[in-house]
Amino acid sequence: MKKLLVLLLALVCVSGLFGCNNRSLDYIIKNEPSIAGTVKESSDKSILIENETGEYWVSLNVENKDSLTQFSVGDEVVVYYDGNVAETYPMQINKVYAITFKSSPD
Secondary structure, X not given: OHHHHHHHHHHHHHHXXXXXXXXXXXXXXXXXXXXXXXXXXXXXXXXXEEEOOEEEEEEOOEOOOOOOOOOOOOOEEEEEEOXXXXXXOOEEEOOEEEEEEEEOOO
């Protein structure tokens, strides 16, 4: 009986951990830090954006699967992230929650 109780408690804890990362895009947009910029380069794993404060390599390994990950040079985007920026040149944003279009040149 004790083993069954421990097993059930462990399953509840593990399932609770999986639910923590299922934040909606609306929640992310309203609650996370963001930075806007224009796409200067695009690859499979990251994009280089530029704004008035500098250039940033932004990871395309985004938490929210509704996020966009296909971009063209000239697209204006908004990146929602954890607030941490690696101070390299160009700066890097590695923990990305979502990326949305601000506007597109087309």
